[in-house]
Amino acid sequence: MPSLKIAVSADDHSEGPQNAPVTLVEYGDYECPHCARACTIVKRLQKHFAKQLRFVFRNFPLTEIHPNAQSAAETAEFAAAHGKFWEMHDLLFENQERLDAGLLQELARKLGLSTPALSMALEEGLFTERVSADFSGGVRSGVNGTPTFFLNGTRYDGSWEFPEFLLVLDEAVETASRTARPGK
Amino acid sequence: MSNTPTAEVSTLLAPGTKAPNFTLPMAPNEPFSLSDLRGKPVILAFYPADWSPTCGDQIALYNQILPEFQKFGAELLGISVDGAWCHKAYSENRKLKFKLLADFEPKGAVSRQYGAYRNADGMSERALFVLDKDGTIAWSYLSPIRVNPGADGILEALEKLPK
Numbered sequence: 001m002p003s004l005k006i007a008v009s010a011d012d013h014s015e016g017p018q019n020a021p022v023t024l025v026e027y028g029d030y031e032c033p034h035c036a037r038a039c040t041i042v043k044r045l046q047k048h049f050a051k052q053l054r055f056v057f058r059n060f061p062l063t064e065i066h067p068n069a070q071s072a073a074e075t076a077e078f079a080a081a082h083g084k085f086w087e088m089h090d091l092l093f094e095n096q097e098r099l100d101a102g103l104l105q106e107l108a109r110k111l112g113l114s115t116p117a118l119s120m121a122l123e124e125g126l127f128t129e130r131v132s133a134d135f136s137g138g139v140r141s142g143v144n145g146t147p148t149f150f151l152n153g154t155r156y157d158g159s160w161e162f163p164e165f166l167l168v169l170d171e172a173v174e175t176a177s178r179t180a181r182p183g184k
Numbered sequence: 185m186s187n188t189p190t191a192e193v194s195t196l197l198a199p200g201t202k203a204p205n206f207t208l209p210m211a212p213n214e215p216f217s218l219s220d221l222r223g224k225p226v227i228l229a230f231y232p233a234d235w236s237p238t239c240g241d242q243i244a245l246y247n248q249i250l251p252e253f254q255k256f257g258a259e260l261l262g263i264s265v266d267g268a269w270c271h272k273a274y275s276e277n278r279k280l281k282f283k284l285l286a287d288f289e290p291k292g293a294v295s296r297q298y299g300a301y302r303n304a305d306g307m308s309e310r311a312l313f314v315l316d317k318d319g320t321i322a323w324s325y326l327s328p329i330r331v332n333p334g335a336d337g338i339l340e341a342l343e344k345l346p347k
Contacts, residue, residue, distance in 0.1 A: 002336050064248045064279065139249050144334035145241040157331065 002142025002155045008056050013085045015046065016054035021176030022169055025056040025150040027138040030073060030092040031066035031099055032146040039093040041162050045169060052173050057089060059134040060146050068099040070131065075104045077127035078118050084111045152176070194309050196299040196324045203228075203315045206294045208285040209268040216285060218261075218319070225258040225322075225345055227338055228313040230300040232329060234266045234274035234284075242310070242332040247280050249335055256342040261285055264308050265292050300326070314341040 008014065008023055026042065028035040046055055059076075061069030072092050079088030091107045092099065108118045121127060138148070142155050149156040151172055158168060197203070203218065203226075210216035218226070231242060246253075246260060253260055262284040266274070271284040287294045292308065295301040300311035310327040323341035327333035 002334060005336075062244065062248050065244055136252065139252055139335050140339055142334040142336035144332040145245060 001157075004150045004153045004155075005141045006137035007153075008054075012056045012058070013080055013089070014054055014056045015086060017051050018054065020054040021052055021180065022049070022172045023054045023056065023152055024169070025058060027058050027060035027134070027141075027143045027146060027148045027150075029059075029061050029066055029069045029146040030076070031069040031096065032062065033096070035147045036093045036096045038147045038160055039090070041160060041165065044162055045165060048166065049169060049173065053169065058138060059131045060138045060143055060148070061131065061135065062146060070128075071101065071104060071122055072099055073131045073134075074122055074125075074127040075108070075118065077130050078121045079108070079111060079113060081127075082113055084113065087111050194299050194302065194311070194326060196309075196311055196326050197297075197313070197321055199321050199323055201321045203313065203319050203321050204294075204297045205319075206297070208263070208287055208294060210283045210285055211272060212268045214268075216283065221259050222319055223317050225256055225317055225342060226313075226315040226319075227253060227258055227260045227342075228263060228298070228315065229260065230263050230295055230298065230308040230311040230313075232302075232305070232307040232310060233264055234270050243280065244278060245332065245335065247278065247282065250281055252335070252339060253342070256345070258314075258342055263287050263294065265295065265306070302329075312338060314338060314345075316345050 004025060008025060026038065028038070042055060046053055059073040061073045063070045076085060076088045076092060079085055088107060088111060091110065095103055095107070105115045105118065108115050141150070147160070149160060151168070158164065205217065205219045207215050207217040229246065243262060250260065260282040262282065264284070265287050267288045268286040271286055275284055287308065292301045292306070295308040298311070298313065300309040302309055310329050310333065312325045312327070312333060313321055314323040316322045322345055323337070325333060325337050
């Protein structure tokens with residue numbers, strides 16, 4: 001089974017404790033409808049597992065089929081530079097059906113970010129390299145579409161519908177706690 | 185589930201084997217020969233059918249990451265038993281930037297030569313080959329038919345090719 005080639009680090013956008021028993025990494029695309037659906041499922045899982053789950057989001061824009069995915073990803077990275085990554089990530093998915101340049105400006109304004117600064121960042125491609133690095137790392141790790149999840153470093157090919165994913169994560173939490181406390 | 189396979193399992197041509205040359209249409213009335221690519225690494229992606237959803241993802245993914253393959257100077261060829269006109273429509277619809285070859289007549293002949301044909305379904309397997317610049321198979325992989333194999337294996341194989 002393919003595994004994550006780029007380890008989770010401080011450069012990543014993550015939620016949840018660093019020492020959580022389970023780390024879930026998603027490679028996603030803001031224009032991908034499946035990713036938008038997965039976003040709400042992941043939120044429910046985060047609520048359920050609380051401190052037992054660390055969630056990491058990485059960019060995998062399929063620009064050949066999604067013309068606005070790259071600028072959306074760069075906008076999220078711009079927001080991250082101002083401490084608003086997750087707010088922007090959520091807003092992008094919530095407003096996916098009208099993901100154009102106008103929306104990106106509107107969302108930046110909504111989060112109190114400078115819209116001229118965003119325009120400049122997009123025009124000059126300040127975050128292009130960051131997004132491409134995510135993409136290349138994903139390809140090397142065996143990302144085969146969006147969303148692709150890695151569960152504690154191994155690609156997860158099963159269902160990510162809430163009930164099934166919940167059970168899988170439950171098991172991963174249990175396995176991780178067993179190995180953390182050997183001899184029990 | 186039973187442990188006895190009911191359908192035959194394909195055996196792909198193994199690494200170290202000279203890749204059989206072939207000539208297939210890359211467009212209606214436009215033949216293309218594998219030997220034309222001698223001197224370059226080649227990726228052969230056999231897949232079951234144009235338009236089917238999983239392939240769609242696999243083909244879309246490969247179209248997107250073509251630049252990663254090109255960093256190695258490698259050429260990607262998609263091969264299925266669909267006819268040249270079907271490939272043309274599919275390729276235009278998906279804006280593909282690599283060649284699709286039609287293993288159409290005699291049906292599946294090249295896929296069979298590479299051990300990548302499913303007799304029971306009359307379609308190519310989902311199988312990948314990386315050939316070195318001299319046309320020798322460096323790596324091959326048979327994917328479960330419904331699983332998009334991604335590109336990590338291809339890139340690893342390209343990285344390992346002698347420079």
